[in-house]
Amino acid sequence: MNTHRMLCFGRTDVSGNAAIVVEDFALTESERLEFARQQDAAATVFIATDAAGNIVLDYYYPHTRSPLCLHATLAASALLFERNPDSARIQFVTSMHRQILEVERTHDDILIGLKPQRCPALNIDLAETAQLLRAKPVELTGIPRLASVGSAKLLVEVADQSTLQALRPDLAAIARWSRTHGVSGLYAYCRLADDIYAGRNFNHLEPHLEDVATGVAAGALAVLLERSITLLQGDALGQPCTLTARYLDGAVQVGGRAVSSVE
Numbered sequence: 001m002n003t004h005r006m007l008c009f010g011r012t013d014v015s016g017n018a019a020i021v022v023e024d025f026a027l028t029e030s031e032r033l034e035f036a037r038q039q040d041a042a043a044t045v046f047i048a049t050d051a052a053g054n055i056v057l058d059y060y061y062p063h064t065r066s067p068l069c070l071h072a073t074l075a076a077s078a079l080l081f082e083r084n085p086d087s088a089r090i091q092f093v094t095s096m097h098r099q100i101l102e103v104e105r106t107h108d109d110i111l112i113g114l115k116p117q118r119c120p121a122l123n124i125d126l127a128e129t130a131q132l133l134r135a136k137p138v139e140l141t142g143i144p145r146l147a148s149v150g151s152a153k154l155l156v157e158v159a160d161q162s163t164l165q166a167l168r169p170d171l172a173a174i175a176r177w178s179r180t181h182g183v184s185g186l187y188a189y190c191r192l193a194d195d196i197y198a199g200r201n202f203n204h205l206e207p208h209l210e211d212v213a214t215g216v217a218a219g220a221l222a223v224l225l226e227r228s229i230t231l232l233q234g235d236a237l238g239q240p241c242t243l244t245a246r247y248l249d250g251a252v253q254v255g256g257r258a259v260s261s262v263e
C-alpha cells in the first residue's frame with residue numbers, strides 16, 4: 001500500500017486542507033474507514049482502476065464514507081499530473097455515485113469540473129437553522145438554501161465576517177439533522193467584497209476537525225449564486241486557503257493549489 005500526504009487549496013506551501021492519497025491497497029470498506037480514522041488528515045481517498053479502465057476515487061472522512069470530496073480529488077489529481085507532466089486532463093469516476101469528474105490543469109491551478117446535482121426536497125426553517133448554529137435569526141441573511149455539486153450542503157449566509165467567526169454551532173445537532181435529511185452538513189458564509197466570500201463548514205462532530213477548505217461548498221455556493229466566486233476559508237484555524245469556483249452556464253469548475261506535504 002502506497003500513501004501520499006497532500007495539502008490542498010492552501011495559500012502557501014505549508015497551509016491547506018490535508019488529504020491522504022492511497023494506492024495499491026487491499027482493504028475492505030470498513031478497513032478503509034478505520035484507516036481514515038487513524039490519519040491526521042481531513043480526508044483519505046483510495047485510487048483504483050476498474051474493469052472498464054476508469055480511475056475510481058473512494059472517499060473517507062475520519063467519521064464516514066463520502067460520495068465526493070473535492071480537496072481529496074485535488075490531491076489525487078496533483079499526484080497523477082506530477083507523474084504525467086505532459087498531461088493536461090484527467091477523468092475520474094466516484095465510487096459511491098459513479099459521478100464523472102473532468103479535471104484540467106492550468107498554469108496556476110487544478111480545476112475540477114462539476115454539474116449541479118439534485119437536492120432533497122426540504123422546507124428549510126430559518127429559526128431551526130439559527131438554532132443549529134446557536135445564532136440569532138437576525139444574524140442570518142436571507143433564507144438558508146440547499147445546493148449540491150455531488151454532496152448536498154445547507155448554505156447559510158450570515159451578516160458579516162465577525163458573525164461568521166463567532167459561530168459556535170451545535171455540531172451533534174447538525175449531524176443528526178444532516179443524517180435525517182440526507183444532507184452533508186451546513187456551510188455558513190458571508191460576502192466580503194464583489195465576488196469574494198468567506199466561509200466555514202460544519203460537518204464533523206468535533207470542533208478541532210473543522211474543515212480549513214471545503215471544495216463541494218465552493219461549488220455549491222457558485223451554483224446557488226450563479227456566479228464565479230473566490231472563497232476564503234481556514235484563516236481563523238491557522239490554515240489560510242483560497243478556493244476558486246468558476247460558474248460556466250450552469251456547470252462549475254472548482255480549483256486551487258495542491259502540494260506534497262512532508263511531516
